Amino acid sequence: MILEVTDLRKVFGSHVAVDGVSFGVGSGGSLAIVGESGSGKTTCARIVAGLERATAGTIRLGDLTDKSDRKSRARMVQMVFQDPYQSLDRRQTVASCLDEVLKFHGRDERPRRTKELLDLVGLDQRHAKALPKQLSGGQRQRVAIARALAPEPRLLILDEAVAALDVSIQAQVLNLLADARKATGVGYLFITHDLSVVRHVCDDVIVMHRGKIVEAGPVEKVLTSPEADYTRKLVGSIPRPGWVPTRA
Amino acid sequence: MTLALATPLRLPARRLASFGWATTIAGVICLLVALTALLAPWIAPHDPTAVDPLNAYAPFSAAHPLGTDDLGRDLLSRLIAGSRTSLAGPLVVIVLSGATGTAIAVAAAWIGGWFDAAVSRVLDILFAFPGLVLAITVTAVFGAGFLAPVVALSLAYVPIIARVMRAAALRERSLPYVEALRVQGFSGWHICRRHLLPNLAPLLVVQAAISFGYAMIDLASISFLGLGLQPPAADWGLMIANGQPSILAGFPQQSIAAAVAVVITVVAFTVVAERMASR
């Protein structure tokens, strides 16, 4: 296991955002957390990433201890955020953004490594010189994924990483994520409110509702024979083949 | 800066800056003034301190395009020589106050909590205190000259710059890319230096350019009160002051020439600054 979360609890003021949640991700594994907006998914992600402190519960991340510094933590866990438009420094070109991370983590042959990372996420040398504003949302999210993979983390948290993208672009990025996992052996903690995207990327899934886990199991099983009422409702809302999207 | 001057100067400047031609003219004037200051010793037709009592209050002529003052010194040469200290003063003020104000602002926004609360409190108090009065008091205590008024005025400008920059730094800090950098493991120092500051730089340049005009007026006022550079130095504020007896004698050209130089320079810099601000 690279990630083991036990009885995680997070309270904001008097509001319980995460209420006794336990889950784990195996080495190279892939766990989805699904649930509607406000169910506490992002809070779990931010605590695992070290951006927020838990109120109670334990988190074991590989061989990290309480005394591990931020740099070793960064080599264990990385995160891709929802908003591709603001999660890159607008003044930094793609290449310099990746180079900065590689340099910080003491990687050799940085230009070669930068090119490898761009290849991995389906970008080329032309994109390397671009500023974020010259890229589309999907391309920016690819850059964010490349940046997160640069320190070669064991676990990658993706918080609604495709939610802001068009459906066709979503499919491309999901494929890319599935390929990147095979290529690098990184584990995923894949967070989404949209059950229809988990099948592409994840082996296991937990369903959260109001800060609690209502169902957990292999993706195939949860999608085909959901046990909890709440999961049935979520599964029922997935578009079926032959379904025609309505334009908003 | 001096709040009484702030609005009457910025509003028309902003209106002028909305015209392309006005901004172009203002830009050319800024360039010419800066060049004049750089090349002053080589382009001044006469020695600005050469006294010639027999030639006092000479009228406009080819040899003395602006005439001479009460001691027979060439006014054009004094105006050109004076551009150096008259520009250097505000320049030092905006560099000192810009650097200090931004450092305080970024530190407050980054550290947050009680530190930010305390800094904001102190800035509010300093902000309420008239900067020019502070500068005059400090200068009166530490002595007239170039340095004392400039340092005092820099201090007085710190809260103004810091306030604007702190608000911008807070906005910048809340952008998701900063959290992404933290997850990458970067230190707060690295993030502030390599990401926050470069992103805040354009705003700082605009802020400094706007302050330049006010600093020039404030420093001229201090010179006018006799607390700045001392005679026989050529400085525009000092020239306005020293020209007063000549006005009574019926020769107002020294005060007028220096005042016109101040006004034109201030307006030109402010128009260019407002143009940058509106982008």
Ligand SMILES: Nc1ncnc2c1ncn2[C@@H]1O[C@H](COP(=O)(O)OP(=O)(O)O)[C@@H](O)[C@H]1O
């Ligand atoms: N910083 C915060 N302060 C107060 N309440 C918060 C904060 N972050 C999240 N919450 C609350 O915690 C609950 C869970 O939020 P979140 O983890 O973002 O859910 P999700 O990602 O599943 O939409 C929500 O009710 C939200 O309003």
Ligand SMILES: [Mg+2]
């Ligand atoms: Mg969320």
